[in-house]
Structure formats: C-alpha cells, structure tokens
Amino acid sequence: MEVRVEGQMVEGQAGDSVAAVLQKALSGKKFKAVVAARAAAGAEELLDLSSPVPAGCTGLEPVYADSPEGLQILRHSTAHVMAAAVKQLFPKARVTIGPSIESGFYYDFDVEKPFSSEDFPAIEAEMQRIANAREPFTREELSKAEAVERFKAMGEDYKVEIIEGIDADTVSVYTCSGFADLCRGPHVPHTGFAKASKLMSVAGAYWRGDEKNRMLSRIYGTAFADEKALAAHLKQIEEAKRRDHRKLGRELSLFTFKEDVAPGMVFWLPKGMLVRTILEDFWRKEHLKRGYDIVQGPQLLRVETWQKSGHYDHYRENMYFTQIEEDAYGVKPMNCISHMLIYGNELHSYRDLPQRYFELGVVHRHEKSGVLHGLLRVRQFTQDDAHIICAPEQLEGEILEVIHLIRDLMNLFGFEYKVAVSTRPESSIGTDEAWESATSALVQAVEKAGLPYTINEGDGAFYGPKIDVRLLDCIGREWQCSTIQVDFTLPERFDLTYVGQDGERHRPVMVHRAIMGSLERFIGILVENFAGALPTWLAPEQARLLTVTEAGDEAVAGMVEELKALGIRAQADTRNEKLGFKVREAQLAKVPYILVVGEKEVQAGGANVRLRNGDNLGLKSVAEIAALIRTDAEEPFKQGGMRYSFA
RNA sequence: GCCCUUGUAGCUCAGUCGGUAGAGUGCAUCCUUGGUAAGGAUGAGGUCAGCAGUUCAAUCCUGCUCAAGGGCUCCA
Numbered sequence: 001m002e003v004r005v006e007g008q009m010v011e012g013q014a015g016d017s018v019a020a021v022l023q024k025a026l027s028g029k030k031f032k033a034v035v036a037a038r039a040a041a042g043a044e045e046l047l048d049l050s051s052p053v054p055a056g057c058t059g060l061e062p063v064y065a066d067s068p069e070g071l072q073i074l075r076h077s078t079a080h081v082m083a084a085a086v087k088q089l090f091p092k093a094r095v096t097i098g099p100s101i102e103s104g105f106y107y108d109f110d111v112e113k114p115f116s117s118e119d120f121p122a123i124e125a126e127m128q129r130i131a132n133a134r135e136p137f138t139r140e141e142l143s144k145a146e147a148v149e150r151f152k153a154m155g156e157d158y159k160v161e162i163i164e165g166i167d168a169d170t171v172s173v174y175t176c177s178g179f180a181d182l183c184r185g186p187h188v189p190h191t192g193f194a195k196a197s198k199l200m201s202v203a204g205a206y207w208r209g210d211e212k213n214r215m216l217s218r219i220y221g222t223a224f225a226d227e228k229a230l231a232a233h234l235k236q237i238e239e240a241k242r243r244d245h246r247k248l249g250r251e252l253s254l255f256t257f258k259e260d261v262a263p264g265m266v267f268w269l270p271k272g273m274l275v276r277t278i279l280e281d282f283w284r285k286e287h288l289k290r291g292y293d294i295v296q297g298p299q300l301l302r303v304e305t306w307q308k309s310g311h312y313d314h315y316r317e318n319m320y321f322t323q324i325e326e327d328a329y330g331v332k333p334m335n336c337i338s339h340m341l342i343y344g345n346e347l348h349s350y351r352d353l354p355q356r357y358f359e360l361g362v363v364h365r366h367e368k369s370g371v372l373h374g375l376l377r378v379r380q381f382t383q384d385d386a387h388i389i390c391a392p393e394q395l396e397g398e399i400l401e402v403i404h405l406i407r408d409l410m411n412l413f414g415f416e417y418k419v420a421v422s423t424r425p426e427s428s429i430g431t432d433e434a435w436e437s438a439t440s441a442l443v444q445a446v447e448k449a450g451l452p453y454t455i456n457e458g459d460g461a462f463y464g465p466k467i468d469v470r471l472l473d474c475i476g477r478e479w480q481c482s483t484i485q486v487d488f489t490l491p492e493r494f495d496l497t498y499v500g501q502d503g504e505r506h507r508p509v510m511v512h513r514a515i516m517g518s519l520e521r522f523i524g525i526l527v528e529n530f531a532g533a534l535p536t537w538l539a540p541e542q543a544r545l546l547t548v549t550e551a552g553d554e555a556v557a558g559m560v561e562e563l564k565a566l567g568i569r570a571q572a573d574t575r576n577e578k579l580g581f582k583v584r585e586a587q588l589a590k591v592p593y594i595l596v597v598g599e600k601e602v603q604a605g606g607a608n609v610r611l612r613n614g615d616n617l618g619l620k621s622v623a624e625i626a627a628l629i630r631t632d633a634e635e636p637f638k639q640g641g642m643r644y645s646f647a
Numbered sequence: 648g649c650c651c652u653u654g655u656a657g658c659u660c661a662g663u664c665g666g667u668a669g670a671g672u673g674c675a676u677c678c679u680u681g682g683u684a685a686g687g688a689u690g691a692g693g694u695c696a697g698c699a700g701u702u703c704a705a706u707c708c709u710g711c712u713c714a715a716g717g718g719c720u721c722c723a
Contacts, residue, residue, distance in 0.1 A: 106718095114650060114651060115651080116651065116652075117651085117652075200717095201651085201652090201717055201718070202650085202651050202652085202717085202718080203650065203651065203717065203718030203719065204649060204650020204651060204718065204719060205650080205718070205719045205720090206649080206650090206719055206720070209719070209720070210720080211648075211649065211719075211720045211721090215649060215650050215719080216650085216719095217650075217651080218650085218651095218718070218719080220717090220718080246716095250658075251658090257714095257715090259696090259713085259714045259715065260696075260697090260713075260714070263713085263714065263715090318721095318722090363723095365722085365723085367721085367722075368648055368649095368720085368721070368722095369648075369713095369714085370648070370649075370650095370718090370719085370720090370721095371648095371720085371721070371722075372714095372715085373716090376723090377722075377723080378723095381723070383723075468723095479723095480722085480723065481723075482723095483723070514723070516723095517723045518723050520723090521723060522723095546682095546683085548680085548681070548682050548683095549680045549681065549682095550680070551680080576679085576680080576681095577681085577685095577686090578679095578680090578681050578682090578685085578686060579681070579682050579683060580681085580682080580683060580684060580685070580686095581681095581684080581685055581686085582683085582684095583682095583683045583684060584683090584684035584685060585684085585685090586683095586684095587683090587684060588684080594683080596682070596683065598682055599682090600682090608682085608683080610683060614683090614684090616683075
C-alpha cells in the first residue's frame with residue numbers, strides 16, 4: 001500500500017503500525033514530536049502510533065505534541081501518569097475520571113483523606129520517575145462484561161459505573177506503568193512525553209458534578225510539549241495575578257471590602273467612586289440619547305408583590321427579607337417589578353410604545369458564601385438595567401437596537417464578544433407558543449445584526465428566553481456581561497395593557513436587558529483588562545503635576561487650576577520628595593499624564609510631559625497639554641460609534 | 648452549601664517545638680532643595696480573626712464560628 005504523509009508518498013506493508021509508516025516519511029526530530037495521527041484529512045477519530053494503519057488508508061496526518069490537539073492528548077496522558085503515581089503512593093485511592101481541560105488536566109480520586117498540596121512533591125517525583133522510564137501506553141479492547149469484571153476485581157467501583165453507562169459493545173482500556181484505565185484514547189506512545197508537567201492545585205469536586213453525590217478529591221495539573229512552553233504558561237498565570245482587580249483595587253485605592261462588616265458588598269473609595277461616577281454619567285447620557293427614560297423604584301417591596309411576580313416561588317432562596325411593623329418585605333433582587341408598576345401607573349396608547357425604562361438599580365442577591373469573588377461576584381450590585389415595554393411587532397426591532405448598543409459599548413473598550421441564545425429551562429412559566437415566538441424574535445434579531453451565535457439549550461430565565469453576551473479581554477478570558485431577556489409573563493401577571501389603534505386593550509411584550517451587566521463586575525473587568533491603566537476618559541486622575549523643588553509650587557498650583565477649569569482631572573504633587581520618587585509613584589498610580597515642573601518649565605511657562613508608558617513628549621504649554629488630554633479622552637468615543645461625545 | 652488552603656501592624660510577610668511579637672512598605676515629625684521608577688534619621692502603630700476548651704500559662708494545641716483564596720455546584 002501507498003500512504004501520503006505531509007505530501008510524501010510512503011510504501012508500507014499491510015499491518016504496519018502508524019509509527020512505522022510515519023517514521024519513513026518524517027525526519028527523526030519531527031517524528032519524535034508526534035503523539036498521534038488521523039487516517040484521513042478531517043477525520044474525527046485519532047489513532048495511536050502503535051495501532052495498525054487501517055485498511056484502505058491513503059494518507060496519514062501526524063498530530064504533533066505542541067498542536068492544540070496534541071496538547072490535549074499529552075495532557076490526558078499526563079493525567080493517566082498522575083493517576084498511576086497516585087495509585088502507587090496511595091493504593092487505597094479509587095480513580096474516577098481524568099480529562100484534559102483548557103489549560104491542563106485534572107483527575108478526581110475518592111480517598112479517605114483529601115489530598116493537599118503537601119502531597120504534590122511526592123506525586124510529582126513519582127510522575128517524573130514514570131516519565132523518565134518512558135513506559136509505553138498499551139491499548140486493549142474488552143467487551144463490556146469483561147471490562148466490568150476486571151475493574152470490579154480491582155475495586156474501582158466508579159469505573160464500573162462508567163462502563164455500565166457506556167452505550168457500546170466494547171470499551172478500550174489503556175495500561176501504563178501498571179495502571180489500567182478505561183479510556184477512549186488515543187495516548188502518547190510513551191510516558192516520556194509527560195515530562196514537562198506540574199501539579200497546580202487541589203479542589204473538592206462532586207462525583208458527576210452533582211452536589212448530592214460524594215465529594216471527591218481533585219488534583220489539577222498542567223503539561224506542555226516542553227519545559228519552555230510550561231514556563232511560558234506559568235508566566236502567563238503570573239500576568240493574570242498581576243492584573244487581579246482585587247490587588248489593583250487596593251493598590252490604586254479604588255475600592256475595599258470589610259469582611260467583618262459586610263461580606264460580598266463593596267466600599268467604594270473616592271478614586272473608585274470617581275471612576276464609577278464617570279462611567280455612570282456617560283451611560284445615563286447615552287441612554288437618554290437612545291430614547292430611554294430614567295426611573296427609579298424602591299429598594300423594598302411587600303412580599304405579596306414578589307409572590308405575584310413569581311420571584312417568590314422561583315427565586316426566594318436568593319432573596320433577603322425583612323419586616324416593617326407587621327408586614328413582610330423583600331429586598332429587590334431585580335428591578336423589573338418597579339418598572340412594570342411605573343408603566344401601569346397610567347394608561348398607555350400604542351403611540352407611547354415602546355416605553356424604555358432605564359435604572360442604575362441596586363439589587364441584593366443572596367449568593368452562597370463560597371462563590372463571592374472581589375467585584376466579580378458580590379451580594380449587592382448595581383445593574384445598568386432597562387425594561388422595554390413594546391407591542392409584539394416592535395420586539396425584534398427593539399432587540400436589534402439593544403444589540404447595537406452592546407456592540408457600541410464593546411467597541412468603546414475594544415472588547416471582542418460572543419453571543420449565545422438560551423432557550424427554555426426546566427423550571428419555567430409560560431406557554432410553549434409564547435416561548436417559541438420570543439425565542440425566534442431573539443434569533444432573528446441576532447441574525448439581522450449579522451453576529452455569529454451559539455444556542456444554549458435550557459439555559460434561559462424562568463420567565464423567558466435570553467441572549468447572553470460574553471466579552472473577551474486582552475488576555476483572552478471570557479466574561480459574561482450583557483443579557484437580553486424576553487418576558488411575556490410579567491406583563492400578564494401585572495395586567496399591563498396599551499390601547500391599540502382599534503381602541504381595544506392589548507398586551508405588550510417586555511424585554512429585560514443589561515449591557516454592562518453589573519457596574520461592579522464591569523469595573524472589575526475593566527481594571528483587569530487595562531491592568532489598572534484605565535483609558536484617559538475614565539482615569540480618576542488624568543494628570544499629575546510634579547514639582548522638582550518647592551520653587552515650582554506656585555507655578556504648579558496655577559497650572560492645576562487652569563487644567564481643572566478646562567475640565568481635566570489634575571492634581572499636584574508638591575511633597576518634599578525627590579523627583580524620581582514622585583515619578584515612580586505617579587507611574588505606579590497609572591496616571592496617564594505626568595507633568596514635571598522645574599526651574600526650566602517655570603521659566604517657559606509650561607510643563608514637561610511624560611506618559612505612563614515612559615515616553616517623554618518634552619516641554620509643552622498648558623493649552624497644548626489640555627488639548628492633548630482632551631483628544632486622548634475623546635478618541636475612544638469616535639472609534640466606538642457612541643452617540644454621546646465626551647465633550 | 649460542599650472540599651482543600653489560609654487568617655499576625657493600613658499593605659506584603661517573618662516568627663514563637665506553649666512563657667502575650669518582628670521586618671519591609673505605608674503613616675507622622677525632622678534633616679535633605681534633589682531633574683524623570685525608591686535620599687536619610689527618629690517615632691507612633693498589634694485583643695496575633697472571634698468564641699469556647701485543655702493548661703500554672705494559649706497568638707501557637709483542640710473544637711466551633713466568621714471571613715478570605717483556589718475549586719465544585721449555582722450565577723450578573
């Protein structure tokens with residue numbers, strides 16, 4: 001037979017292994033990096049190097065260890081190596097599953113005493129020993145009955161449960177370093193590939209991800225094709241840590257948490273609140289320009305109201321309750337009820353529609369103690385929430401407008417984003433017809449906007465389907481922010497109507513939507529994305545004027561006043577410190593414009609301009625500096641297609 | 648809520664194999680008038696997360712509670 005490998009034709013005998021054929025075509029160096037192969041271009045199934053070339057195969061595509069697919073195989077194999085090491089050191093541990101994940105792999109074990117990171121050195125040493133031994137992975141096919149018997153004999157009950165759930169006649173088992181594991185494969189040819197690995201953390205995880213099941217002990221690890229790639233990955237983790245908004249929030253004096261006073265609730269410090277205020281002001285203006293009305297409802301509503309809306313039945317565990325005199329009240333977890341009551345406050349004509357109510361609404365949700373995370377997951381947060389009440393025929397157009405607003409906001413910050421449409425969940429209210437028409441309105445609007453999207457089956461809200469938008473930050477992480485939800489239930493429960501052209505009462509449709517999602521979360525994401533160096537329009541301090549000696553104090557005071565008069569957030573640093581020290585502090589505070597005023601500058605009536613990236617623009621007059629800062633601040637708005645101009 | 652780890656000065660962290668604690672940084676005062684990422688000195692600052700227990704004695708050992716970090720489940 002003749003087989004094509006990377007453009008070369010190679011002669012082979014029937015029954016030759018994949019490795020034998022590849023070895024003829026590839027240089028020794030290249031062949032060493034191959035972990036698996038596929039028999040035909042685009043084929044799903046991957047082959048082990050040790051498996052025979054399938055009959056009729058005309059081409060083999062090698063999969064290299066450093067390719068995304070190769071890495072997956074490598075990591076999965078490393079998970080096996082880790083399990084082998086663990087079984088060696090802790091013979092009583094029972095194995096469950098050990099897949100590769102985005103940045104590495106994990107393996108879940110059932111052990112009496114959960115693992116701790118103190119166990120890592122021993123496990124890692126054993127893994128290195130196995131890797132150095134370059135032991136082969138061997139594959140065998142067993143009937144289900146045989147496999148069940150075998151794993152039962154080993155006491156691996158979890159594996160037995162998995163095998164019994166597999167819908168096939170035979171299963172494959174891989175053995176490596178004396179450790180046999182149920183596995184689809186493929187695997188790297190030998191354990192020598194698992195050399196560049198590192199155990200990362202331990203965690204509890206439920207068997208099959210169900211919190212009713214037994215808690216297993218999970219070990220996370222990662223592995224790469226070589227030490228260099230592993231080191232680069234570890235460096236990137238450091239980079240993410242460097243950007244952590246909790247760290248930067250403290251260093252830049254933006255916000256703080258008082259765990260003993262109010263866990264999961266933010267204390268905004270002056271600088272952070274300034275950032276937030278700038279963002280809020282901009283966002284209110286943008287909404288006014290786009291035809292929204294700004295409203296505000298109460299923080300507490302009587303429990304009966306929550307019962308009427310359905311929140312009490314579907315969302316009670318996440319709500320806080322209190323009492324005023326004899327009456328029970330619920331703290332609002334959402335803003336929609338007030339908005340509907342505001343709509344219902346007067347009779348509406350079809351001419352009034354759509355009504356768009358916008359509120360920077362403070363909501364409280366009881367989040368379980370283990371899930372709180374800085375600004376990204378809190379118990380009290382502010383939604384940039386709006387409810388659009390419109391006639392059914394206006395629905396699609398309104399959704400499209402919201403999508404445009406999302407697009408413009410993402411462009412403003414240079415975020416890319418992904419769209420997903422979520423459909424009806426199990427716990428839900430409303431008729432099938434209503435769900436279908438609402439889901440189709442969402443899909444149509446997304447298609448009209450020309451955006452690629454995915455479908456999340458069963459992930460909708462209890463009252464209707466939704467569109468979720470995840471933004472991608474500059475180091476490739478995804479964040480859920482925007483959401484657009486159609487609701488046909490609440491207008492009915494609160495008997496909202498409008499008078500149509502025909503003089504009859506009609507039922508409007510409602511859209512819940514939030515673009516930033518939560519201001520707290522959004523600001524946390526901004527801080528991480530920009531590593532604290534917020535764009536000039538959002539920077540709490542846009543310019544800092546530094547004196548060299550106290551001879552510059554007077555000139556600096558004058559310049560600060562001038563800049564402030566021009567709408568620029570400027571501050572003076574006239575402390576009795578050396579210039580180098582002040583520059584360092586301004587730089588660490590991520591102030592975009594660092595203005596140095598010494599003897600020369602006082603003479604010339606200006607300042608020396610240094611940017612936070614270290615560039616020095618030389619001497620400039622106050623007017624020039626002001627123009628520079630204003631242009632810089634307005635630039636993103638022009639690029640982002642915002643209707644609101646920063647000026 | 649569950650699993651692992653952690654909780655010492657505003658921040659970052661040492662430390663005490665049980666005898667109530669220390670550094671750097673920040674803060675205050677003084678000296679220094681210095682040109683683009685850290686000038687020097689002195690001083691103030693701690694119920695060692697909280698509550699119980701063991702002990703002559705607990706910041707240290709044990710238990711519980713609270714909170715944080717990493718996960719699981721859930722979610723904006």
